[in-house]
Amino acid sequence: MVTEYAYPVLGGVPEHVHNLSLQLVRMGHEVTVVTANAPFKLRRRARVMDAENLREHGYRTVRLGISMPVRGNGSVARCAVGIGLKARVAKALEGMDVVHSQGMAHPSICLWALRVATGPVNVGTFHTYFEGGHWGYRYLFAYVRSTVHRTDRMIVVSEACITALRPYFRDQSFQIIPNGVDTELYRPLPAGERPPGRPRILFVGRLDPRNDLRTLLDATRILVDEGREFTVQVVGNGSGWDEGHQLAEELGIADRIEWLGEQNKERPRLYREADVFAAPCTIASFGVVLLEALASGTPVVCADNIGFNQVIRDGMPGRFHTPHDPRSLAAGIAELLDDPAKREEWGRHGRALTEERYAWTSIAGQIEGVYREIYDARGGAPRPHPPVGVRFNLKRNPWELIKGIPGALRAGDPESQDGGVGEPRPDQLGDDASARRNGGRAPSGGAPPGSNGS
Numbered sequence: 001m002v003t004e005y006a007y008p009v010l011g012g013v014p015e016h017v018h019n020l021s022l023q024l025v026r027m028g029h030e031v032t033v034v035t036a037n038a039p040f041k042l043r044r045r046a047r048v049m050d051a052e053n054l055r056e057h058g059y060r061t062v063r064l065g066i067s068m069p070v071r072g073n074g075s076v077a078r079c080a081v082g083i084g085l086k087a088r089v090a091k092a093l094e095g096m097d098v099v100h101s102q103g104m105a106h107p108s109i110c111l112w113a114l115r116v117a118t119g120p121v122n123v124g125t126f127h128t129y130f131e132g133g134h135w136g137y138r139y140l141f142a143y144v145r146s147t148v149h150r151t152d153r154m155i156v157v158s159e160a161c162i163t164a165l166r167p168y169f170r171d172q173s174f175q176i177i178p179n180g181v182d183t184e185l186y187r188p189l190p191a192g193e194r195p196p197g198r199p200r201i202l203f204v205g206r207l208d209p210r211n212d213l214r215t216l217l218d219a220t221r222i223l224v225d226e227g228r229e230f231t232v233q234v235v236g237n238g239s240g241w242d243e244g245h246q247l248a249e250e251l252g253i254a255d256r257i258e259w260l261g262e263q264n265k266e267r268p269r270l271y272r273e274a275d276v277f278a279a280p281c282t283i284a285s286f287g288v289v290l291l292e293a294l295a296s297g298t299p300v301v302c303a304d305n306i307g308f309n310q311v312i313r314d315g316m317p318g319r320f321h322t323p324h325d326p327r328s329l330a331a332g333i334a335e336l337l338d339d340p341a342k343r344e345e346w347g348r349h350g351r352a353l354t355e356e357r358y359a360w361t362s363i364a365g366q367i368e369g370v371y372r373e374i375y376d377a378r379g380g381a382p383r384p385h386p387p388v389g390v391r392f393n394l395k396r397n398p399w400e401l402i403k404g405i406p407g408a409l410r411a412g413d414p415e416s417q418d419g420g421v422g423e424p425r426p427d428q429l430g431d432d433a434s435a436r437r438n439g440g441r442a443p444s445g446g447a448p449p450g451s452n453g454s
Helices: 012-026 040-057 085-092 109-116 135-148 159-165 213-225 241-251 267-273 288-295 326-337 340-358 360-378 398-410 431-438
Strands: 032-037 060-072 075-081 098-102 121-126 153-156 200-204 231-235 257-261 276-279 300-303 319-321
Touching: 012 032, 012 040, 012 098, 012 288, 012 360, 032 085, 032 109, 040 060, 060 085, 085 109, 098 109, 098 360, 109 121, 109 135, 121 360, 153 159, 153 360, 200 213, 200 267, 200 288, 213 231, 213 241, 213 326, 231 267, 241 257, 267 288, 276 288, 276 326, 288 300, 288 340, 300 326, 319 326, 326 340, 340 360
Parallel strands: 032 060, 098 121, 121 153, 200 231, 200 276, 231 257, 276 300, 300 319
Antiparallel strands: 060 075
């Protein structure tokens, strides 16, 4: 498993990587997470969590390079840098049967892993929704598409991701496998154990522009003016920390806000004890925080964005509010605060549907099915193409390099006969394999012998 985002950095991708890794270990696989060194202030915590994940969950973490922040898309992304980093990634992946890159936006360790992997299975997952184009694809798309040429399966966590990617990969096939949630860790509060005191409204997320804490603070002022008693708990940290405190003071609501900072182990309890979960985030590819709230039996009021619409659909209870509109958010929260019966019904129904649709045991099984299908189609043989990059190309036959140029240039080209991904991938070999892919999960079969994690 290769990612720019891993614990102790918090967010949807680290949650995905952690939960998928531990589930794969439980299925009998050996899993290694290859990621960047944590930001300097988190280095000590990273060492503790890496040891804990190995001891308690069975997966190993290998850290390479330095994780640098990159601002974009209303948030802060991360990009690993370091001398000889690509070669070190290749070294870390030696002997792996499966390489699964989590996030494929810019030329860093996630793309490098797919370019240097030599094992039978190469899989990439896109987690991001963006509007107005992405700088990584706009300026570095040739690099991205040549990586796609070496990828056996492109997974996305939602239809929102496809919407963002389609202008760049017009004929590319994507398989949707959503994010999951640990329904044992995130569970409802037992009857009669709700803590005393004022009702609690919970916010969880990085304090950056797209999570739009300001709208919740403005809504808090409106609810206070209506004479309501409640407390808003803010879980998260980020560039908006000082601005949020200042705004709360200016609005005269500082006594209603509990600033809890980043929370990991305490987060499940906070979800369970909340009366309402508020998510004013304006840009999202999915909604992991919504799943955590729903699994905890806590009703949701969230912004009407494309990612959250992937979760609050097909009977999943929830109340949308107009983005950037504090009055709309305040009305949604008030509706639930005033109706305990609705809160209970939404909590019970949301929990049941979340267990049915998003339990990690099921989601991990679907992803493992992808690995098996590709592995079996290739017969467990190493990749037919050698690694790509200057260091590797210098060792290759020049004629082999020349022959590979047309396929790399076609990658992502909707005019190409192979759908823009070079030669057919294992999932494109025959009607039966194609049907299995469209069906989502591959048929059961024996685990790849000596399977090393992803």
